[in-house]
Amino acid sequence: MKNMKNNSIIAVVIGALLAVIIGIIVWNAMSMKSAQSDGARQDKKLSVVTTLFPLYDFAKAVGGAYADVTLILPPGVEPHSFEPTPSDIVRINQADVFVYTGKAMEPWAEDMRSGFPSSVETVDASQGISLIEAVFHDDDEPVGSMDPHIWLDFDNAAVMVSTIEKAFENRDPAHAEAYRANAADYRAKLSALDGEYRQSFSACSTHQIVYGGHYAFGYLAKRYGLEYAAAQGIAPDAEPSAKDIADLVAQVKQDSIKYVFYEELTSPKIAETLSSETGAQLLELNAAHNIAQDDYIQGVTFLGIMEKNLVNLKVGLGCR
Numbered sequence: 189m190k191n192m193k194n195n196s197i198i199a200v201v202i203g204a205l206l207a208v209i210i211g212i213i214v215w216n217a218m219s220m221k222s223a224q225s226d227g228a229r230q231d232k233k234l235s236v237v238t239t240l241f242p243l244y245d246f247a248k249a250v251g252g253a254y255a256d257v258t259l260i261l262p263p264g265v266e267p268h269s270f271e272p273t274p275s276d277i278v279r280i281n282q283a284d285v286f287v288y289t290g291k292a293m294e295p296w297a298e299d300m301r302s303g304f305p306s307s308v309e310t311v312d313a314s315q316g317i318s319l320i321e322a323v324f325h326d327d328d329e330p331v332g333s334m335d336p337h338i339w340l341d342f343d344n345a346a347v348m349v350s351t352i353e354k355a356f357e358n359r360d361p362a363h364a365e366a367y368r369a370n371a372a373d374y375r376a377k378l379s380a381l382d383g384e385y386r387q388s389f390s391a392c393s394t395h396q397i398v399y400g401g402h403y404a405f406g407y408l409a410k411r412y413g414l415e416y417a418a419a420q421g422i423a424p425d426a427e428p429s430a431k432d433i434a435d436l437v438a439q440v441k442q443d444s445i446k447y448v449f450y451e452e453l454t455s456p457k458i459a460e461t462l463s464s465e466t467g468a469q470l471l472e473l474n475a476a477h478n479i480a481q482d483d484y485i486q487g488v489t490f491l492g493i494m495e496k497n498l499v500n501l502k503v504g505l506g507c508r
């Protein structure tokens with residue numbers, strides 16, 4: 189009798205102990221899981237999809253450690269004729285933030301934006317920027333076509349950085365302070381480089397940029413009071429006419445221009461013709477729409493490209 193009683197007491201004690209142990213294990217597992225999901229939430233970066241390289245570079249600078257930024261354009265691809273693939277559209281649909289340059293550069297993005305889910309914060313980076321009319325255009329580009337190369341004016345670039353910053357803060361308020369600080373830092377760098385440009389063009393032997401490419405530097409020329417002549421209109425899709433080439437050759441000869449510029453990522457054939465017809469030397473002027481594969485791997489930045497452009501412009505325009 190006594191043994192049976194003792195046995196049942198032992199069974200109750202063991203049962204209670206087991207319940208406590210199981211309880212502790214379950215409680216631990218639950219709290220670990222909860223900690224993991226909190227961690228996952230905190231670690232999950234803002235997923236950002238961008239169209240052109242400047243937007244990609246601005247978004248990376250603003251997002252810093254908290255954003256995972258993708259460039260839709262494959263490195264090295266000419267951007268004006270770019271159309272997104274179905275998998276690009278899937279990527280945009282899954283993003284937290286999608287940034288495009290504006291309807292003048294990417295009409296496809298403007299057309300598609302109403303179809304994106306509400307979970308995607310869609311950002312037109314040209315908002316708040318006054319586009320200028322293209323001074324020079326091809327026959328297939330109507331008079332009054334807007335020049336889409338807004339990022340080649342450093343004030344516009346600063347507005348674009350602020351627009352991206354606001355979208356990030358909106359979508360991820362927990363890191364708003366970091367986005368604000370990163371954006372302010374980037375705008376300060378743009379402003380410093382703008383000062384260098386202004387200073388550099390104050391004493392040059394010519395203010396004429398002759399470009400054996402498409403009309404991409406209208407904003408830059410306007411900003412610094414430079415003259416700009418290009419062989420093609422606002423997109424590099426048409427062969428220049430014989431007359432346009434002849435006019436540029438005449439201009440180079442008449443004004444004794446020593447350097448002509450060629451554009452990035454396309455054949456420098458037009459600039460080479462200008463050079464062989466006039467004896468002018470060649471220099472690159474990179475409008476930074478997209479980035480070459482090697483530069484992408486090496487982490488070349490928009491500011492880096494613009495610094496290199498300034499070096500070449502100072503040589504080409506004979507600045508002190």
Ligand SMILES: [Zn+2]
Nearest residue numbers: 404422423477
């Ligand atoms: Zn262009």
